[in-house]
């Protein structure tokens with residue numbers, strides 16, 4: 404640098420192309436931050452109305468209808484002879500979910516043995532399960548009882564369904580034997 408050349412002033416520094424570009428970026432980011440804080444969130448759509456509870460004993464064939472793919476989207480599964488309404492856990496059991504294989508099926512063997520697969524046989528009596536497997540299925544049942552509504556019993560071939568009252572989900576008085584089992 405020669406002595407004749409003028410030293411850049413502070414103003415020259417501030418108005419250099421690099422500084423102006425940085426300033427514009429900072430102002431833009433500040434604008435975005437302030438805007439995101441002042442904007443109101445889009446109102447969420449109202450949650451769908453809760454599904455009416457159902458109380459019904461079903462055969463394995465009837466249970467198949469409730470794999471979450473029907474119009475209503477209800478998901479049921481059976482465990483230890485009890486049918487649970489697992490619609491609340493649709494993210495697990497609904498179509499595409501990690502445990503969709505259990506939807507509309509008897510999940511006892513799968514949950515007892517740690518296989519995410521339901522047996523294809525029409526009625527699985529699971530009498531061949533080991534004591535550990537039976538205990539594991541029982542643990543799952545306890546969790547399910549806490550979390551999900553009971554729909555009814557999974558009917559063995561030839562077994563007659565319990566008659567439940569429509570309005571309050573109670574069985575009629577002749578069927579108390581079944582009630583005790585659930």
Ligand code: HEM
Nearest residue numbers: 489492495501502505513514515516517518519520546550
């Ligand atoms: C690598 C192995 C596994 C991992 C990492 C895993 C992980 C998970 C996680 C994170 C959840 C969600 C828990 C919650 O949000 O409440 C879950 C739920 C569940 N898992 Fe697994 N899991 C595994 C294996 C299995 C196996 C082998 C089975 C049974 C055969 C199984 C059956 C289930 C069921 C039924 C649920 C849903 C329970 C409910 O309805 O609340 N999982 N699992």
